[in-house]
Amino acid sequence: MENKNGIVCGVTSNDAGAVQKDGNSEFLHPKFHGWFAEHCPIWPGEAHFLKVEKVLFQGQSKFQSMMVFQSSSYGKVFVLDGALQLTEKDECAYQEMITHLPLCSIPNPKKVLLIGGGDGGILREISRHASVLQIDISEIDTMLIDVYKKFFPKIAIGYKDHRVTLHVQDGTAYLQSVPSGTYDAIIVDAFDPIRPAHELFETPFFELVAKALCPGGALCIQAESLWFQPPLNLEEVTASFRKVFRGSIEYAWTVVPTYPSGVIGFMLCSTEGPHVDFKNPINPINPDHVSGVAEGPLKFYNSEVHSAAFCLPAFAKKSSIGSKA
């Protein structure tokens, strides 16, 4: 199926007996029957296949289609509108980095907003921060939340934190209702990867984010893989954010094996106010400590990995970016 992200995929009839039958299902060579195929037009010419042990859920909410399957090598996998969203094996790399890169870069975060991220994994990670008093999440799709609670309890556990309030509302609408300067940090996990000229820049979305942040507040949003073709022009994307965010603007990246090219980037932006040095975390997390509703210590993030995430290969540094002098 073609989804809003332009990703085509399908699951072939599999040994467990479940079949996804629509006009676009992939019926492959017998060897790859029962495999999930992700083939994304923004990454033409390559496809990543995961072996399906059992399809656990297929459904359609008001907003999107969902599928959960047990893979043979990555644990349970969640597919949204045909695009792989997360796997149990590597979700830690994404969820921990998108959360702690901003939250460990600012002192004493108290109020945090998550836009999207309905799975609850980012909530679980925010929950590790004892300084946080209020966690708001703006997520439109309650069916998605229910599916995660049923099939991914270690991810949806984030909702068990008593500081969490769910706002079943579109992110832009929610932001419009928020008084200026409310949040210390806003994490956005709701759009396809941000790149220069992304349609989101044509809306007031980022202005609303900036307005909702306190001075020196931090935004973190998923950005493109460095291997994107044509190569991500960091100068251009920085210039786009610079129109709205007057503090620091940095690009970081992490590895996620099941995402196209195996890496994904993040844009980190701060508003005018106290300087935010995203590269050097001033609010570290004790790697052995378990806090909040998470059931174990961090799996991926640590302070070294935090700083390393901002080290860019030579080809990316050529369009290098940095804090406003």
Added chain:
Amino acid sequence: MENKNGIVCGVTSNDAGAVQKDGNSEFLHPKFHGWFAEHCPIWPGEAHFLKVEKVLFQGQSKFQSMMVFQSSSYGKVFVLDGALQLTEKDECAYQEMITHLPLCSIPNPKKVLLIGGGDGGILREISRHASVLQIDISEIDTMLIDVYKKFFPKIAIGYKDHRVTLHVQDGTAYLQSVPSGTYDAIIVDAFDPIRPAHELFETPFFELVAKALCPGGALCIQAESLWFQPPLNLEEVTASFRKVFRGSIEYAWTVVPTYPSGVIGFMLCSTEGPHVDFKNPINPINPDHVSGVAEGPLKFYNSEVHSAAFCLPAFAKKSSIGSKA
């Protein structure tokens, strides 16, 4: 076909008319006809597909089978015994890191040995070091070299360095002929990824490497992906190397989109003698400078990426390793 690395792959009949017809070719859904499928038993349950524009070469040397194809998204691709060896798009990440991680960690390297690496890309990278007086390469398969020279001239350009001497000889046999303490650095690009209990530890290979190195000399060899299951036990692999190398032992990693899981590791070891601090390059390369036979500046490596390569995720640090105190 099943190769010595246990990798099964095939290319389906493709639009360009070339067909790889053997008993194991994959004839997939029409959508994936003409794609190369890498499906590796050490990474069960996942497969990576690349679209083939045109098969440019297929052949069999005394030692191994080779295929070169033009992919639609990664440039030309070289396949050895069915396993993807490199692509033009991402070879920089591998070749530059496996070379400069060791060579930038030691002062003034003069004599360097490459075992394997017949493509010439690592030679090209060694060539950037002006201090180097002698570059020996031990490679058994001259047909592989010829195929690279024909189809990948920007990689095989490494052979044009006048400091290079090719020894058409097995690595172990070559090492046996080398006087003790000959080399400042040895790079090994000849085996499947090293992990604990790798069969190579049952041979005298690493002892011969250590003997061929001068005091404080450095070895770099491809190691496993951190996402390998069961997770790579760095303590165990370090203990294996510690039996032979009395200096520093470190694990580093880089991203290579077309390798399974998108990352690959390296073991860096030094012999007893002057301390080698692999994490902090003391012999940096000017990122804007073009030297040796390379046609342009570094694409991937820089000093920041060098140090970042040693920062390990929390799950890997639990079996953390380090220099001998």
